[in-house]
Amino acid sequence: MTITTIDPAEFRKVLGSYPTGVCVITALDEDRPAGMVVGSFTSVSLDPPLVGFFPDRRSTSWPLIEKAGHFCVNVLASDQADVCRAVTAKGAEKFVGVEYTVSAHNLPIIANSIAAIECRLYSVTEAGDHWFVLGEVLRMETVREDDPMLFHKGRYGGFAERM
Numbered sequence: 001m002t003i004t005t006i007d008p009a010e011f012r013k014v015l016g017s018y019p020t021g022v023c024v025i026t027a028l029d030e031d032r033p034a035g036m037v038v039g040s041f042t043s044v045s046l047d048p049p050l051v052g053f054f055p056d057r058r059s060t061s062w063p064l065i066e067k068a069g070h071f072c073v074n075v076l077a078s079d080q081a082d083v084c085r086a087v088t089a090k091g092a093e094k095f096v097g098v099e100y101t102v103s104a105h106n107l108p109i110i111a112n113s114i115a116a117i118e119c120r121l122y123s124v125t126e127a128g129d130h131w132f133v134l135g136e137v138l139r140m141e142t143v144r145e146d147d148p149m150l151f152h153k154g155r156y157g158g159f160a161e162r163m
Contacts, residue, residue: 019152022076024087025053026100026108027068033095033108034064035087039151040130041073049137051117054130061094062131066124071135072107073117076149078158083110084149105138115142 020039027034040054051073055062065071076084086098099111109116119135126132147158 016153019150022084022149022151022156023053024074024076024083024110024113025055025065025071026074026110027065027071028102028106028108029064029068033098033100034061034068035094035108036061036065037084037087041075044134048122050122050134051119051137052132052134054127054132057126057129057131060090066121066133070105070107070118070120070138072103072105072109073115073119073135074110074113075115075117076110077112077114077144078147078149080110080112080149081156083113084156103139113143114146114148116140 021041023038023041024035025038036055036059038053038055042052044050044052053073055065083098086096087094089096100108101111103109103116103118105118107118109118117135117137118139119137122134122136124131124133150157150159
């Protein structure tokens, strides 16, 4: 098999043509919320019910979530740009102004997200410069029917239906 060299800038450009949803992965670090924004979330299996996402190996938030042993996937709506910006902040600024409740599974659920999917950590696999994280779904709910936040070509937006 021949090893192909791919230019990282071209890789990002081409794959940036594919829009993704935007989620915030949350957990509690002691009594404080920990979280990270991901666009690499997917359903994986119905039996058992598994979902997955891909945190960067350099992430400082992922080790806090991994240590908790369980997490919540909060699917953001297109009107939650302020939540997205807050959670991408570093250190003590993260979660400033973000409303959330703590579930029976001791997980932060972000107010007004489209959906919340509570999971226990199922597995973590090395995947290049990222981790492939699988979570077994413990509880899930649709919070509201609304337009999802999407990430496409380096920008955030919503969905516009065209027929």
